[in-house]
Amino acid sequence: MDQDLFRNYRRWRSADEDGRNDEADAAFMSFFPGVTGDPPVSPDFAGRTMAEIAVVRARDARRARWFRVAFGCGASLGTAAAVYFGAAWLVTSFSSGLMRLLNLMVGSIVQVAAAAHTGADSWNVVSNLGRAAAAFAASPSVTMVILAMQGVAFVALVALQRLLRSDTESLR
Incomplete structure (x- = not known):
């Protein structure tokens, strides 16, 4: 040939x-x-191919099922561990928050009763508001937020001035 x-x-x-x-x-x-010249295809080629595909699909289904079982077990154990170790923190935080709420309520009731007894004037209210504002501003986290806002405002001002300067120069 x-x-x-x-x-x-x-x-x-x-x-x-x-x-x-x-x-x-x-x-x-x-x-x-x-x-x-194309080699001839055997008559049972399609049957063998489909049988092999079925075997591979069954193997993949088994693997996926085992993965779901393993993932479910791991997630259950992780959730149980998180609940076990986090429960103490959660109870502590809840009780601490409850105590703060009770202290706030008792303090408010005492202040209202004392103010009603002594007669609260406007200067007394203004001084208490000023004291509360100063205590709020003296907190380090609030101070950092205020400084960050001032920094953003300064950057915005500089950017706006540059934009307006370039706009003014382009009009000339």
Whole structure:
């Protein structure tokens, strides 16, 4: 077969180089099927392929099921550990918050009763508001937030001035 293939190739190339188009086409038609012969597919190819696909899908389903079980167990254990270790913190925080709320309520009731007894005037109220504002502003976290807001405002002012300066220069 290889001899026929080489002979047909030489015949096609020589006819093509000499300009004999009809003879070159006929030689090409006899040469080309020998080069591109497709191997025959066995009749049970589709059946074997589908069976292999079914096996792989079953294996993937088993793997996914085991992963879900393992993930569920891990999530359950993690949740149990988080509840166990976080419960003390949660109870402490809740009781501390409750105590602060009770202190605030008792302090408010005492202040209202004392103010009603002594007669609260406007300067007394203003001084208490000023004291509360100073205590609020003296907190480090509030001070940092105020400084950060001032920094953002300064950057915005500088950017606005540059924008307006470039806008004024473009109008000239």
